[in-house]
Amino acid sequence: MKLSKGSHASPEHGLCIMEAAAMLAGEQHNYQPQCVAPTIRVFGMNLNDMMTDDERVRLVPFVMKVVGTSGDEMLAESEQRRAFLCADYAVRVFAPISLRAYGFEEGALTMENLPRIVDKQTAASAARYAGGYAAAAAAAARYAATDAAAAGYTSASAVAAGCAATDAAEYAFGYAGAAAAAAGAAARYAATDAAAAHRALVIDKAVELFSRMM
Numbered sequence: 086m087k088l089s090k091g092s093h094a095s096p097e098h099g100l101c102i103m104e105a106a107a108m109l110a111g112e113q114h115n116y117q118p119q120c121v122a123p124t125i126r127v128f129g130m131n132l133n134d135m136m137t138d139d140e141r142v143r144l145v146p147f148v149m150k151v152v153g154t155s156g157d158e159m160l161a162e163s164e165q166r167r168a169f170l171c172a173d174y175a176v177r178v179f180a181p182i183s184l185r186a187y188g189f190e191e192g193a194l195t196m197e198n199l200p201r202i203v204d205k206q207t208a209a210s211a212a213r214y215a216g217g218y219a220a221a222a223a224a225a226a227r228y229a230a231t232d233a234a235a236a237g238y239t240s241a242s243a244v245a246a247g248c249a250a251t252d253a254a255e256y257a258f259g260y261a262g263a264a265a266a267a268a269g270a271a272a273r274y275a276a277t278d279a280a281a282a283h284r285a286l287v288i289d290k291a292v293e294l295f296s297r298m299m
Contacts, residue, residue, distance in 0.1 A: 101133045169207075171263070
């Protein structure tokens with residue numbers, strides 16, 4: 086099976102990971118299959134589209150795994166767990182990758198060493214740190230090429246603040262999108278010879294997160 090970027094008019098025109106899942110589940114061709122949990126669907130679609138064709142091969146084994154995730158008897162609790170997991174990766178994984186790429190080692194270490202985000206309290210604490218570093222990175226971006234770092238922190242701050250302020254289960258798909266945005270910001274770093282290794286790390290961590298969401 087070959088997966089490709091974006092949505093498609095029919096299977097003959099191509100399949101993204103969610104369209105492939107719909108086909109496997111016997112649903113009508115679409116990119117928002119009912120058989121897939123909302124958080125997994127949103128993050129999977131974003132990950133599918135941020136990958137190159139060669140990278141996207143890594144998603145093929147997940148096509149079968151995502152089918153049926155919406156039928157979980159504890160769906161609300163599972164979606165809340167995924168929401169906090171996405172927030173945790175946005176703050177403690179993807180944002181630090183962005184800043185480290187531009188030399189903000191101290192900030193990256195601070196974020197990585199924050200308590201793991203597992204509930205509203207830890208999300209609120211992380212949001213305060215991420216918000217502060219987002220402002221610092223945005224200020225630095227006016228003088229140097231740190232836009233990706235600033236975007237990574239801003240996304241991380243937003244997703245953590247959202248988890249802290251609202252029902253994580255109800256808005257979990259939004260947090261998945263924000264985590265994907267943080268990953269995308271990190272992946273857009275391409276200013277030095279280390280770009281290939283940097284992108285490979287982002288993709289590795291994004292696939293790791295996707296696997297943990299199952």
